[in-house]
Amino acid sequence: MKSESQVIVRPARNVRGTVSIPGDKSISHRYAMLAGIADGPSRLENYSTGADCASTLGCMRALGVKWERKDGADNVIEVLGSGLSLAAPSGALDCGNSGSTIRMLSGIVAGQKFTTEMAGDESLSRRPMERVITPLTAMGANIASQNGRPPLRIAGTNLKAVHYRMPVASAQVKTCLLFAGLLAEGETWIEEPLRTRDHGEVALRAFGAELQRKGNEVRIRGGQRLRGIEARVPGDLSSAAFFLCAAALFPGSQLTITNLLMNPTRARLLDILVQIGLRISVTQLEEIHGELVGTLQIEGGGLKGAAIAGADTAALIDEIPVLAAIAPYTEQGIEFRDAKELRVKESDRIASIAANLRAMGAEVEEHQDGLKIPGGQSLHGTEIESFDDHRIAMAFSIAALRAQGETLIRGSECAAISYPAFFTALESLVEH
Ligand code: S3P
Numbered sequence: 260m261k262s263e264s265q266v267i268v269r270p271a272r273n274v275r276g277t278v279s280i281p282g283d284k285s286i287s288h289r290y291a292m293l294a295g296i297a298d299g300p301s302r303l304e305n306y307s308t309g310a311d312c313a314s315t316l317g318c319m320r321a322l323g324v325k326w327e328r329k330d331g332a333d334n335v336i337e338v339l340g341s342g343l344s345l346a347a348p349s350g351a352l353d354c355g356n357s358g359s360t361i362r363m364l365s366g367i368v369a370g371q372k373f374t375t376e377m378a379g380d381e382s383l384s385r386r387p388m389e390r391v392i393t394p395l396t397a398m399g400a401n402i403a404s405q406n407g408r409p410p411l412r413i414a415g416t417n418l419k420a421v422h423y424r425m426p427v428a429s430a431q432v433k434t435c436l437l438f439a440g441l442l443a444e445g446e447t448w449i450e451e452p453l454r455t456r457d458h459g460e461v462a463l464r465a466f467g468a469e470l471q472r473k474g475n476e477v478r479i480r481g482g483q484r485l486r487g488i489e490a491r492v493p494g495d496l497s498s499a500a501f502f503l504c505a506a507a508l509f510p511g512s513q514l515t516i517t518n519l520l521m522n523p524t525r526a527r528l529l530d531i532l533v534q535i536g537l538r539i540s541v542t543q544l545e546e547i548h549g550e551l552v553g554t555l556q557i558e559g560g561g562l563k564g565a566a567i568a569g570a571d572t573a574a575l576i577d578e579i580p581v582l583a584a585i586a587p588y589t590e591q592g593i594e595f596r597d598a599k600e601l602r603v604k605e606s607d608r609i610a611s612i613a614a615n616l617r618a619m620g621a622e623v624e625e626h627q628d629g630l631k632i633p634g635g636q637s638l639h640g641t642e643i644e645s646f647d648d649h650r651i652a653m654a655f656s657i658a659a660l661r662a663q664g665e666t667l668i669r670g671s672e673c674a675a676i677s678y679p680a681f682f683t684a685l686e687s688l689v690e691h
Contacts (some may be wrong), residue, residue, distance in 0.1 A: 263672065264665055264666050264670070264672040265668060265669050265670070265671055266641075266656070266667070266682050267665050267667050267668075268659035268660065268665065268666045268667075268668060268685075269654045269691055270412060270640070270659070270660060270661065270662060270664070270665075270691070271509070271660040271661075271689035272509065272691060273507075273509045273690040274296045274502065274506045274508070274509055274513075274514055274559070274688050274690070275513050275514065275658075275688065275690055276291065276513040276515070276687060276688045277514075277516075277517065278499075278502060278514070278517075278684055279494060279517045279518055280301075280495050280496075280499045280516060280518070280519060280678075281307055281308045281309070281492075281495060281496030281498065281678060282304075282306050282308070282334060282491075282493070282494065282495065283314065283492055283493050283494065283496065283497075284359070284495055284497070285306035285310040285430070285456060285495075286436045286462065286492050286534060286550065286597070287303070287306050287315075288289075288307075288311070288312055288315045288357075288363060288606070289363070289434065289458055289459055289462040290306070290357045290462060290490060291303070291306070291312065291315045291316055291319055291326075291338065292319065292363060292364060292367060292438065293463065293466045293485055294324075294326075294338035294466075294488070295319040295322065295324035295326075295338060295340060295341060295345070295464055296340060296443070296485060297340035297342075297466050297467075297486055297487045297488075298342050298485065298486055298487065299339075299340055299487040300337060300338065300339050300369055300482055300487045301337070301338045301340065301487035301488050302335070302336070302337050302338075302342070302489045302490070302688060303336045303337075303338065303488070303492060304334065304335050304355070304490070304491040304492065304636065305334050305335075305491050305494070306336045307492065307495065307677070308334050308678075308679050308680070309675065309676055310355060310356065310357075310651055310675050310676050310677075310679075311355065311356060311357035311657060311676050312545075313355075313358065314354050314355035314356070314360045314379075315357065315359070315360045315364070317352075317355075318352040318353070318354060318360060318377075319355060319365055321348040321350070321353075321620075322346060322348055322368070323341055323345055323346025324337070324338060324339070324341050324345065325339040325341075326339065333520045337526045338487070340386050340487050343442060343484070343485075343536070344371065344372070344632060345367070345368070345371050346374035347371075347372075347375075348666060351376035351410065352376065352377045352378070353378060353379065354377055354378065354383060354409070355380055355383070356370070356379065356383055356433060356605060357383065357627050357676075358383065358403065358604075358681050359431055360379075360408060360604055361377050361379060361383065361411065362388070362390075362391050362429075362431040362432060362433055362434075362435050363431055363434045363435050363438060363459075363554070364377065364435075365377065365395060365402075365413060365435050365439075366391070366395065366434070366435035366436060366438035366442075367439070367442065368413050368415055369395045369398065369400035369402075369415055369416070369418060369439050369442075370400075370416075370439055370441075370443065371415035371442075371443070371557070372415055373415055373416045374412060374413065374415065375413050376412050376413075377410060377411045378410035378411075379409050380592065380687075382407050382605050382606065382647060382648075384405070385407055385408060385603075386408065386409070386603055386604075386683075387407055387408065388404055388407055388408055388411060388637050389407040390425075390426075390427050391435045391436075392404060392411070392430050394421060394423045394432070394436055394573050395413075395435070395436075396545060397417075397421050398419055398420070398421050398439055398441075398443055398447075399417065400413055400414065400415065400416055401413075402414070406512060411512035417443075417474060418439055418440075419443055419444055419445060419446075419447050419656055420440060420443045420444060420447040421443075421448070422446030422447075422450075423447070423449050423450070424450040424452075425449065425450065425452060425476060427452070427453050428453040428455050428573045428600075429455060430456040430457075430458070430470050430545060433455060433459060433477070433691040434458070436449050437449065437459050437460065437463060437470070437477065437479050440480075441478040441479055441481060441482075441483060441485075443481040444481050445480070445481055446479065446480045447481065448476060448477075449476070449477050450476045451475050451476075451477075452475070452644060453475070453570050453573045454524060454570070454574075455524065455573060455574075456522070456525050456527075457524045458522070458524075458550070458572075458577060459552055460472065461484075461548070462549075463479070465548035466485040466486060467483075467484070467485050467486045468483045468485060469613065479597075486662065488548060489603050491518075493518060493521075493522075493546060493550050493551075493552040494516065494517070494518045494519040494520060495502045495534070495678070496519060496522075496525050497525075497556075497650075497677070498677060498681070499519055499549075499578075499580060500528055500581050500582075501539070501581050501653045501654070501656070502514060502530075502684075502685070502686070503516075503528065503532055503555075503557060504532070504581045504584070504657050505657050505660055505688070505689070506557050506559055506658070507532055507536070507537045507558070507559065507585060508559070508562070508585060508657065508660055509559045510559045511555065511559055512558065512559035512562060513557070513558055513559075513639065514556075514558075514688065514691070515554065515556055515557070516555040516557070516629075517532050517554045518552055518554070519555055520550060520551070520552060521541065521551040521552060521553045522551055524574065525574075527571060527575050529555075529670055531565055531571070534563065534565060535562060535563050535565055535589065536559075536562055537557060537558070538557070538558040538559075539555055539556070539557050540555070540556045540559050541556075542554045547598060560635075561590070562588060562589045562590060563589060563590050564586075564591025564593055564634050565593045566594045566596075567579070567582070567593065567594070567595050567598075568596040568597045569596075569597050572595065572596065572597045572598045572629075573597075573600075576598070576600060576601070576667070577650060579595055579598060579608070580611075580612055580650045580651055580653075581606055581650070581654040581657055582595075582651070583595065583612045583630055583654070584612070584616070584657050585657060585661075586632035586634070587616065587622075587632055587633070587634065587635075587638055587658075588636070588638075588661050590634050591634045592632050592633040592634035592635075593635075594629070594630070594631045594632070595630050595631075595632075597614050597628055598630075599627060599628040601629075604650075605648040605649065605651075605676070606625055606646035607646075608651065609625060609629065610625070611646040611648060611650070611651045612624040612630060613630060614644065615643050615655050615658075616638075616658070618637045618641050618642070618644075619638040619640070619641055619643070619655075619658060619666070620636075620638050620641075621636050621638055622636060637663065638660055638661065638662040638663070639664055640659060640662045640663060640664035640666040640667075641667075642664060642666075642669060643659075643668050644669055644670065645669060645670035645671060645673050646670075646672050647662050647670055648673060649674050649676035649677050649678070650677070652670065652671050652673050653674050653678065653681055656681075656682065656685060657667060660689060663683075
């Protein structure tokens, strides 16, 4: 039995203060993988402190990549790249809870001269992998799975470029195929149904690769060598989302978030929160290795409602749990549609959100592809399940700030998957 911890969240009056957020999870994974297959050393500052990105580092080490933590810090990493050819691991790679690790790294190991087994925890073992198995198989890899789920056994080969139209909008799949394309013979074309986060493309360019993008199509020529970089990973906007939504709950909130990722393919949340009534201004905007970074000044305002569907849903996929958690407190409520991907995340997030909102006394309509959450509701504190899903644990600690009475979050330790210091940071920002 694994040990389970819990936290108690008390209602708040306000959110005030300044916070710097740990490095973005999506970018950290990509930098660690690309630094591992680059020529020469890379230095990565503000690398994500989350367990998921540690899983990626563990896998890279098992594939022969040398890296170490530097400056006595848990978020500074120096990696010595192995070049495009990695070493055969001595056992199965442990991807932990991380869908990003198993999916994106599949693209790299599929182009190696050895067989790699990749496995993970119980939640990861339920997640769909055919979305990477199908295109990698078309490129020549031989992949065995458990009915399309992990563990995966990938027999690496000399990959052949493909022209692939992705049926699911997924940046993990796109990145997997770009990585495989880098190792393949010829030019790989990938077409995505909707524009998803482009950190894979931006990171490949930062490491020196050339890519072409036209509309929703991106192309990469195989055999390009990468060179190591020195980078500071921008703060994770999906982690900042919890504090942004907390600020939205109180008209008197005043919050400053420094060094935050502002990549337009990730920042749709800011538009939605402004629409809802938050006032946000951005200062000190700069570009680091192709990623926009800025300081955000946030002031609470109104709490109007929103309707989120289509491309917005894909752009906001990781922020939906926390938007749903504040939805009952909005004036008109929030409706989420086209979100069936949420059912195959770390938990079935549609079901987890509905169960927890109902436990707090809210009315919710659950659909196969989304949720309709009426506004103008009062919630009460209760016992909340994390469902071993980091974003659910953190989202409901935000709902708890406006509830009547205390809320106990069971299994709160799972926040460490993306943000180990989350509850301490939250406590430092709320006024009771
Ligand atoms: C991610 C893409 C999204 C997101 C995940 C991180 C990425 O997943 O939910 O947290 O870094 O590319 P999908 O690719 O499954 O949409």
